[in-house]
Amino acid sequence: MIDNIRKPKQQRAIEKKEKIIEAGFNLICKNGYYNTNTAEIAKEAGVSTGIVYQYFKDKYDILIEGLEKYGDDIFFPMLKTKDVKFEKSDFDKLLRQMIKHYISNHKVSNVAHEEIMSMVHSDKRVARYYYKRELEMTNTLKNILVDNNFKDEDLYEKVHIMMGLIDNLCHEIIYHKHNDMNYDIMTNLVIENIKVLFKNDLV
Numbered sequence: 087m088i089d090n091i092r093k094p095k096q097q098r099a100i101e102k103k104e105k106i107i108e109a110g111f112n113l114i115c116k117n118g119y120y121n122t123n124t125a126e127i128a129k130e131a132g133v134s135t136g137i138v139y140q141y142f143k144d145k146y147d148i149l150i151e152g153l154e155k156y157g158d159d160i161f162f163p164m165l166k167t168k169d170v171k172f173e174k175s176d177f178d179k180l181l182r183q184m185i186k187h188y189i190s191n192h193k194v195s196n197v198a199h200e201e202i203m204s205m206v207h208s209d210k211r212v213a214r215y216y217y218k219r220e221l222e223m224t225n226t227l228k229n230i231l232v233d234n235n236f237k238d239e240d241l242y243e244k245v246h247i248m249m250g251l252i253d254n255l256c257h258e259i260i261y262h263k264h265n266d267m268n269y270d271i272m273t274n275l276v277i278e279n280i281k282v283l284f285k286n287d288l289v
Contacts, residue, residue, distance in 0.1 A: 092140045103141045106131045110145060111152025115160065115198035119149060119205070153202070153215050160198060162219045163191055170230045174288055181277050185252055192260045200261060224249060236287040244283045251276050 094100045109131035113122045124145050128135045142148050158165050164184075172180050192199055205212040227245045232238055255276045259269050281288060 091143060094141065102131075102133060102137065106133065106138055106141060107148060107151045107155060110148035111156050114145075114149055114152065114201075118197045119145075119201045150211055150215070153212065157202075157215065158219060160191065161202075161216070162223045163187070164223050165219065165226055167226065167230065170234070172234055174234070177281065177284070177288060178277060181252075181280055182273075185255065185273060185276070188252055188256045189259055192256050196260055220249070231284075231287075236284065247283060248280045251280060 092099075094103050106127065110122070110127040113127055113130055122145060124138055125135050127145060127148060128138045131138070138148075142151075170180075202212060202216075206216045207213070224242060224246045227249070228241050231241060231245065255269075255272060258264070258267070258272065
């Protein structure tokens with residue numbers, strides 16, 4: 087069965103495969119990769135388990151195709167951001183909105199975030215997806231800043247550092263939840279450090 091994976095050509099078969107990918111990825115995001123099996127994916131998609139195996143070797147293949155198709159909505163929503171205009175005096179406000187958006191996004195699929203981020207460190211295909219999108223998002227944010235008259239010098243590197251600070255803050259707030267940490271103070275510190283990175287553009 088595994089050696090005879092079909093590539094659908096007819097529209098009905100293509101739609102069926104897409105339905106399996108969507109159902110599988112949604113279940114993985116809801117219940118976690120390791121708590122989701124092929125039979126559950128088949129049931130969610132309204133097909134037999136045999137049909138699933140006609141198009142996929144296993145749930146891992148469904149995960150990979152799901153990441154490519156739907157993962158950006160969870161991990162890299164900023165990729166869809168375009169034509170953002172702001173005054174430099176509002177940079178602080180923009181950063182707070184970005185952090186709020188990131189935190190909200192992490193909360194929606196925190197199970198998926200935890201498991202898939204752990205797979206980034208152990209699985210080459212997942213890592214390839216993540217790092218490719220990470221660089222694409224760095225470039226997207228860099229272009230937004232250039233469009234708002236930030237200097238291009240070292241901007242790629244500065245944006246990448248900024249993303250790391252925001253991502254680390256979100257993980258701390260959503261997953262780590264240290265009781266002795268004041269996250270309002272931490273958020274302010276992150277914003278102040280990001281503004282230091284761009285201090286030449288904010289004067």
